[in-house]
Amino acid sequence: MSGNDERRGGGQNKAKRGGRGQGGSDRRDEQGRQRHRGQGGGERQFGAMAPGTRSRTADPARATAFEVLRAVEENDAYANLALPAAIRRHQLDRRDAGFATELTYGALRERGRLDAILSRCIDRPLARVDAPVVDALRLGAYQLLQMRVPAHAALDATVALTRDLIGAGAGGFVNAVLRRVSERTPQEWDALVVEGAADEMEALSILTSHPAWIVRALKQSLVVHGRSAEDLPGLLAADNAAPTVNLVSLPGLGDPDALAEAGAEPSDLVPGAWLSGLGGDPGRLPGVAEGTVRVQDAGSQLVARALAAAELPQGGPDAAWLDLCAGPGGKAALLAAIAADRGAHLEANEVAPHRAQLVTQGLKAVPQDAWHIEVGDGRRYAQEAPARFDRIMLDAPCSGLGALRRRPEARWRKQPSDIPALTKLQGELLLSAFDALRPGGVLAYVTCTPHAAETLAVVEDLLHRRPQARLMDTGSVVDSVAWPDTVGATRPADAMIGSSTGSTVQLFPDAQGTDAMFMALFTRV
Numbered sequence: 187m188s189g190n191d192e193r194r195g196g197g198q199n200k201a202k203r204g205g206r207g208q209g210g211s212d213r214r215d216e217q218g219r220q221r222h223r224g225q226g227g228g229e230r231q232f233g234a235m236a237p238g239t240r241s242r243t244a245d246p247a248r249a250t251a252f253e254v255l256r257a258v259e260e261n262d263a264y265a266n267l268a269l270p271a272a273i274r275r276h277q278l279d280r281r282d283a284g285f286a287t288e289l290t291y292g293a294l295r296e297r298g299r300l301d302a303i304l305s306r307c308i309d310r311p312l313a314r315v316d317a318p319v320v321d322a323l324r325l326g327a328y329q330l331l332q333m334r335v336p337a338h339a340a341l342d343a344t345v346a347l348t349r350d351l352i353g354a355g356a357g358g359f360v361n362a363v364l365r366r367v368s369e370r371t372p373q374e375w376d377a378l379v380v381e382g383a384a385d386e387m388e389a390l391s392i393l394t395s396h397p398a399w400i401v402r403a404l405k406q407s408l409v410v411h412g413r414s415a416e417d418l419p420g421l422l423a424a425d426n427a428a429p430t431v432n433l434v435s436l437p438g439l440g441d442p443d444a445l446a447e448a449g450a451e452p453s454d455l456v457p458g459a460w461l462s463g464l465g466g467d468p469g470r471l472p473g474v475a476e477g478t479v480r481v482q483d484a485g486s487q488l489v490a491r492a493l494a495a496a497e498l499p500q501g502g503p504d505a506a507w508l509d510l511c512a513g514p515g516g517k518a519a520l521l522a523a524i525a526a527d528r529g530a531h532l533e534a535n536e537v538a539p540h541r542a543q544l545v546t547q548g549l550k551a552v553p554q555d556a557w558h559i560e561v562g563d564g565r566r567y568a569q570e571a572p573a574r575f576d577r578i579m580l581d582a583p584c585s586g587l588g589a590l591r592r593r594p595e596a597r598w599r600k601q602p603s604d605i606p607a608l609t610k611l612q613g614e615l616l617l618s619a620f621d622a623l624r625p626g627g628v629l630a631y632v633t634c635t636p637h638a639a640e641t642l643a644v645v646e647d648l649l650h651r652r653p654q655a656r657l658m659d660t661g662s663v664v665d666s667v668a669w670p671d672t673v674g675a676t677r678p679a680d681a682m683i684g685s686s687t688g689s690t691v692q693l694f695p696d697a698q699g700t701d702a703m704f705m706a707l708f709t710r711v
């Protein structure tokens with residue numbers, strides 16, 4: 187169907203009839219308060235805050251969300267970049283910006299479940315409805331099912347948006363479909379959409395809006411990293427909750443007292459990590475503008491600190507540090523600040539010039555004699571710098587399955603077919619990093635994915651190819667830099683990794699509240 191057909195409200199744009207028709211707005215208000223909690227991290231608070239809906243045109247907050255959904259779909263935009271730009275363009279105040287953020291991120295994240303529900307309200311496949319109309323429907327359904335927006339407001343506003351930004355005919359269609367959506371509670375819809383699911387995994391995939399291959403990969407990652415498969419629903423739910431904003435106060439540069447005075451709270455995972463607190467904009471906290479305090483997940487801080495803290499097994503020099511894949515520079519900034527404190531020097535390498543620029547910006551607050559930037563392929567180090575470095579961070583390019591909560595659209599863009607090319611590159615970078623490590627040095631292999639093919643399989647491959655490689659007791663090192671009794675995600679790696687006596691660490695958002703970072707520390711004998 188063409189866009190013109192939609193604008194004419196063409197005959198194919200029919201909502202299915204039937205359902206339990208009487209569900210008026212009173213009933214929906216009630217349902218809204220009891221709303222499905224599951225994956226969204228608690229009740230939304232927009233009942234009284236939803237932008238006004240009397241107008242016949244799109245209100246700016248919903249128009250913002252619609253524009254971002256369109257940009258994500260049409261231009262492969264990243265929502266976390268497109269949304270702030272759209273909020274500025276529409277000059278949203280703080281309340282409307284909050285509404286637009288929740289609506290945009292929620293509709294993108296929950297696309298799978300919303301589409302399963304919408305499919306039951308339309309008499310043809312959703313793929314045959316015009317894409318802008320589908321986006322409007324997703325926005326409307328998300329408001330009806332996941333936010334405390336009264337049904338009449340969600341309906342009126344979404345129809346106004348559709349008429350204004352898509353076309354009058356499509357408005358009638360959207361109205362009819364959303365009325366059907368409003369006829370059932372979220373719980374009723376959930377029961378309905380999993381009827382006929384082949385198995386529990388498919389049902390989880392629909393209910394938690396994760397592609398089925400990701401559900402399977404996460405289940406496997408729980409099991410191989412020493413957890414129970416029964417934790418899977420909790421892990422998937424954690425992916426759907428908005429993460430708290432974590433900050434790092436760069437050692438020797440940030441001012442913890444000023445942060446505390448401004449309302450930030452210390453993290454209970456790792457010293458030096460802070461939560462922005464008070465629901466405030468982290469950009470306003472002292473040190474953020476200067477770059478001495480930076481937004482950074484606590485898991486990233488933990489692995490960077492662990493690399494810096496690991497004892498060099500044979501002692502010796504400790505001045506030459508390398509971050510092989512440094513862009514955009516989060517871990518490099520923390521490592522460089524620690525290096526500055528200890529009289530070491532960090533070489534931060536990145537293959538993409540624009541990302542290398544971000545590293546330069548990110549390091550601006552760290553004394554300049556403590557670091558420098560190189561731009562180039564990390565695989566050249568084996569030849570160009572054999573056995574040169576005392577400590578190496580390899581934070582490898584990866585599928586990012588451990589950071590899905592930050593990128594609401596990411597799960598729908600990734601494909602299982604992406605994995606083999608990534609594991610090949612990871613293996614090559616790890617070999618190069620290992621060859622650039624001096625005997626007795628320490629190398630960290632880090633990913634922000636728990637996918638076993640990108641974590642344990644890559645580790646095993648290195649141990650197989652380089653007999654001089656030894657897996658260290660990564661768990662103990664990570665525990666030594668965390669606050670006591672807070673990590674607990676380590677496991678002996680013996681079962682998975684032949685005769686190695688070392689261990690690896692896998693963090694998970696549902697357990698540690700961090701991104702699902704993986705870490706393996708190696709030394710070279």
Ligand SMILES: C[S@@+](CC[C@H](N)C(=O)[O-])C[C@H]1O[C@@H](n2cnc3c(N)ncnc32)[C@H](O)[C@@H]1O
Binds near residue numbers: 511
């Ligand atoms: C996971 S990110 C690193 C994140 C970074 N350590 C931080 O904390 O901000 C991986 C980086 O590796 C870079 N990269 C990809 N292929 C590379 C290669 N062959 N050599 C060096 N860097 C590469 C990517 O451009 C990306 O910036």
